[in-house]
Amino acid sequence: MSGLAVLLPALVLTAATTFGAGVTTFQDQTFSDADWTGIPYWNQGGTAILSASQVSESGPNTFRQVTHDYGVGTVIFLHLSNIATYDPSTQGAIAKVDFSYDLKAIAGFPDCGLATAYSLLLEQGGRYFVFAPYDGYPADLIYGCDITWKGFTHTDAVAAHFVEVTTTEAVWTSHPDFSAGGSVITFGFVTSNTISPGTLPRLTLITGIDNWAVSATQEEVVTWTITSSAGPGGGVSPAGPVTVNSGADQTFTITADPGYHVADVLVDGGSVGPVATYTFVGVTADHTISATFTANSSCPSLKDLRAHVVAYGASGAITKPGLVKSLLAKLDAAQASVDRGDAGAFRGQLSAFINEVQAQSGKGINAKPANILIAEAEAVLRGCLP
Numbered sequence: 001m002s003g004l005a006v007l008l009p010a011l012v013l014t015a016a017t018t019f020g021a022g023v024t025t026f027q028d029q030t031f032s033d034a035d036w037t038g039i040p041y042w043n044q045g046g047t048a049i050l051s052a053s054q055v056s057e058s059g060p061n062t063f064r065q066v067t068h069d070y071g072v073g074t075v076i077f078l079h080l081s082n083i084a085t086y087d088p089s090t091q092g093a094i095a096k097v098d099f100s101y102d103l104k105a106i107a108g109f110p111d112c113g114l115a116t117a118y119s120l121l122l123e124q125g126g127r128y129f130v131f132a133p134y135d136g137y138p139a140d141l142i143y144g145c146d147i148t149w150k151g152f153t154h155t156d157a158v159a160a161h162f163v164e165v166t167t168t169e170a171v172w173t174s175h176p177d178f179s180a181g182g183s184v185i186t187f188g189f190v191t192s193n194t195i196s197p198g199t200l201p202r203l204t205l206i207t208g209i210d211n212w213a214v215s216a217t218q219e220e221v222v223t224w225t226i227t228s229s230a231g232p233g234g235g236v237s238p239a240g241p242v243t244v245n246s247g248a249d250q251t252f253t254i255t256a257d258p259g260y261h262v263a264d265v266l267v268d269g270g271s272v273g274p275v276a277t278y279t280f281v282g283v284t285a286d287h288t289i290s291a292t293f294t295a296n297s298s299c300p301s302l303k304d305l306r307a308h309v310v311a312y313g314a315s316g317a318i319t320k321p322g323l324v325k326s327l328l329a330k331l332d333a334a335q336a337s338v339d340r341g342d343a344g345a346f347r348g349q350l351s352a353f354i355n356e357v358q359a360q361s362g363k364g365i366n367a368k369p370a371n372i373l374i375a376e377a378e379a380v381l382r383g384c385l386p
């Protein structure tokens with residue numbers, strides 16, 4: 001078998017959702033050299049020479065031929081696809097990775113017991129991770145007597161099955177980030193050999209890989225729907241059906257229109273009172289939230305109180321003309337507070353009215369009408385809240 005690259009026009013390296021929704025598949029059956037980058041990574045084998053290129057068998061078939069020419073020590077050769085990339089932030093968190101390839105020994109093996117190791121490689125953020133779920137790594141061995149194509153398949157690989165390989169060591173506690181927060185992942189494969197001291201001379205082992213395929217299955221995202229609604233006189237925000245990721249929180253704000261106030265808020269049909277906000281915490285089911293609003297009522301007794309002030313001013317019971325104007329201003333302000341549903345301001349303005357009448361009793365206003373106005377105002381305070 002020649003080690004020279006043979007150029008063929010066919011290129012089959014695709015990124016497609018082929019196994020149903022949520023699965024992204026990369027496969028390469030032709031291994032054009034332009035689609036791959038070879039990275040000699042560990043070179044403990046003296047003056048190791050690691051190379052790989054597309055070669056052809058009889059007919060249209062092509063594959064990638066890998067040559068490890070090395071001495072005592074360990075060599076690791078990374079083969080990174082220039083095309084097979086997956087972005088978790090846009091394509092979704094990865095639940096699992098399935099992969100397969102065909103391997104065979106081609107030349108240079110001194111006996112059937114010597115093997116070249118293969119496994120899946122992925123690069124993320126400039127770091128390299130090798131599928132190594134077992135005691136050692138990588139996953140697969142192609143032995144010297146495996147001279148016909150042999151298939152290897154691995155399924156349900158998760159992030160914890162991938163181990164970071166630095167230029168000096170394997171870091172068993174460091175894994176790639178398959179979550180939606182993970183950076184772009186590029187797939188490939190890794191080849192490696194080791195010669196222990198005193199066992200063998202320098203070797204030139206040639207192997208082949210074909211029909212490389214990787215499938216990334218997107219993690220299922222569970223969502224729930226919270227439906228909000230509002231009666232006349234106000235709104236609930238956000239409005240309508242809101243999609244919430246499972247376990248997340250969602251807050252709603254209830255706002256009355258001018259002249260209205262919140263009458264009640266129902267969550268899943270049960271009252272939570274006239275609240276201004278409501279938060280669903282750790283959502284794990286569908287929910288509803290609805291609000292009703294009531295127009296602010298006018299306050300008849302406040303109008304009566306105002307009429308009495310006007311009458312006392314006309315009769316001379318309030319002797320200071322400016323006092324009538326001051327008292328009416330406080331009552332008008334209180335009415336405005338009722339109209340916009342502001343109970344706190346209403347109480348403050350009516351209390352200011354009472355304080356002013358008390359202060360002027362026997363001075364700007366006769367004592368008896370002063371006591372009547374105070375009693376009326378206190379009744380309004382008790383019975384005329386917005």
Ligand SMILES: [Ca+2]
Nearest residue numbers: 029030062210
């Ligand atoms: Ca092929």
